[in-house]
Amino acid sequence: MELLHLKYFRTVAEDLNFTHAAKRLFISQPALSMTIKKLERELDTELFNRNGRTITLTNQGRILLQSVEKIENELALVKDRLSNPEQDVTISLASSHGRFIQILLADFLANPSATLFNTEILSNREILSQLLTDEIHFSISFMEIKHPEITSEPVVEEDIVLTYPGHYTEQDVMHVLYDNETAKSFLFPSHNKDYNSFIKLKMTEFSLYADSIRYIDDVSLQVALLQQRYFSFVPVSVCRELKLPFVAKDNLTIVSKIYLSRLSHGLTEEQQTVYDAIKQFFLREAASFVK
Secondary structure (H helix, E strand, O other), X not given: OOHHHHHHHHHHHHHOOHHHHHHHHOOOHHHHHHHHHHHHHHHOOOOEEEEOOEEEEOHHHHHHHHHHHHHHHHHHHHHHHHHOOOOOOEEEEEEOOHHHHHHHHHHHOOOOOOOEEEEEEOOHHHHHHHHHOOOOOEEEEOOOOOOXXXXXXXXXXXXXXXXXXXOOOHHHHHHHOOOOOOOOEEEEEOOOHHHHHHHHHHHHHOOOOOOEEEEEOHHHHHHHHHOOOOEEEEXXXXXXXXXXXXXXXXXXXXXXXXXXXXXXXXXXXXXXXXXXXXXXXXXXXXXXXXX
16 A cells, blocks of 8 residues: 555545546546555455445545544654654643643643643543554543553542532532432533543442533533532532632542553653653642642
8 A cells, every 4th residue: 555545545535526636636537546446456445435426435435534644644743753853752642631631731831842742632441542552652541541551650649529509508518419309410521431430430429419410511611610500520629720619528529549651661761751740740739639
């Protein structure tokens, strides 16, 4: 399989028209059609549905297009690094929650010569997969990544506390929580299923019942929390930042841990330097994560 053939395929997939694609590529339409057929024979699959002059991508074609886009992005990064060998190293970092990346980058990027980051918000399963394939260098998550080839170390403990509607006092909340006659609406982050399952399990242990559960994205979650109309289990650091009321009692506090994970066989010198700096950052800020 040649990179040029993949470029031809992507162009046809974008235009869904062999004639237009051939003009963009400055080759003849028959030559382009022949190249795509050769690629299909090599992959032993059809990449396009053909109905006269109308073409559409098959499921296999859509899968290949996604892979081609990733390959081209990686090649562009490699080309950039080769042409600028003195530039700062770029680190690929994933997290189970956007707030970890947000607080980390706010500190790191304050340095004019800061390391560049590619960042993603992923589930724990996705984090594991991308660590194993070296698509990301390390991750920050609220749950341990368990695998023989992964080192996942707890860096700091974190208190997750219950914030409540602003028209209640903390004393009121203790009565309301276990009153079956009072409606209790809870907010959860929509993207983080691992976190939601963890919190719901803890709610069951606390014998807490949610009258209704609403899922909302990270940005909207902060807006909704600031309205102080809902119950939600939120890291105490977020409660302090947003000035939210929260139940300070230990029997309604969830003690969790923040894990830093990477491949066990080691990192490059540059990656290890950044890994150690991230670890030290969380250790320095440890007090802000607990009550």
